[in-house]
Amino acid sequence: MTFNKQNNQLTIQQINQTDNPQVMAEQLFKAADAGFKKGSPWAIEHFFQTLQAKNSIIFAASVPDKKEFKSKPALQKIVGVLIASIAATEVDIYMVVVDEAYKKNRIAYQLFQHLMTYCKKKNVENIFLEVRVSNHPAIGLYETLGFQRVGERKAYYSSPIEDAIVMQLKL
Numbered sequence: 001m002t003f004n005k006q007n008n009q010l011t012i013q014q015i016n017q018t019d020n021p022q023v024m025a026e027q028l029f030k031a032a033d034a035g036f037k038k039g040s041p042w043a044i045e046h047f048f049q050t051l052q053a054k055n056s057i058i059f060a061a062s063v064p065d066k067k068e069f070k071s072k073p074a075l076q077k078i079v080g081v082l083i084a085s086i087a088a089t090e091v092d093i094y095m096v097v098v099d100e101a102y103k104k105n106r107i108a109y110q111l112f113q114h115l116m117t118y119c120k121k122k123n124v125e126n127i128f129l130e131v132r133v134s135n136h137p138a139i140g141l142y143e144t145l146g147f148q149r150v151g152e153r154k155a156y157y158s159s160p161i162e163d164a165i166v167m168q169l170k171l
Contacts, residue, residue, distance in 0.1 A: 010107065011076065012114050015058040021051040028060070031078040035097035038159060042095070050083060050094075057084040057091065059114050061098070061107045082111040084127075091119055093129035096138070108138075112145050119171055127171065130164035132157055142167050 015024060025048035032040035032047075050056050061080030079099040084091050093115075098107045119127060130153060131138050147167040156164035 012061045031081050032097050034099040059111050080107040089125040091127045127169040133163045
C-alpha cells in the first residue's frame with residue numbers, strides 16, 4: 001500500500017479541541033500502540049491531557065477503516081500521529097509514530113510536511129526532536145527533511161536504556 005499526493009485514501013488533519021477528547025485519546029493511543037514495537041510509551045491519560053493543552057499540535061493520518069467499510073460515512077482509522085508543543089518561535093516534537101502495518105508508505109514524511117506548513121504560518125523558527133541513536137530509519141527521515149544533529153542526551157530512553165540524538169530544523 002503506497003500513499004502519495006495522488007492517493008486520496010490517506011487523510012492528514014490537525015486535531016484540535018474535540019467534542020469527545022476521551023474517544024480521540026483512545027484512538028491516538030491505539031495508533032501509538034500499533035506503531036511502537038513495545039506498545040505505546042504513553043497511557044491514554046497522556047493523550048487526553050495533550051488534547052487539552054493549548055500549546056499542543058497534533059496531526060493524525062487516517063485511512064478508511066476496512067472493518068467498518070460498510071458504514072456510511074466510512075469510519076477512519078488513525079495510522080500515524082505527530083504530537084508536538086509550540087512555545088513562542090520553537091516547536092518540540094514529542095512523538096512521531098506510524099502503525100507497523102503502514103510503515104514505509106511516507107506517512108511520517110507527510111505528517112512532517114503538514115507540521116512544517118503549520119510552523120511557517122505561525123512564524124516558528126526552530127523545530128526540535130530527540131531520536132534513539134539506534135533508530136536509523138527515523139534519523140534518515142529527519143535528515144532528509146533538513147534536521148541537523150545538535151546534541152546528545154545520555155540514557156534518555158528506557159526499555160532499553162539508550163542515548164538520544166537531539167536534532168534541530170531551522171525554518
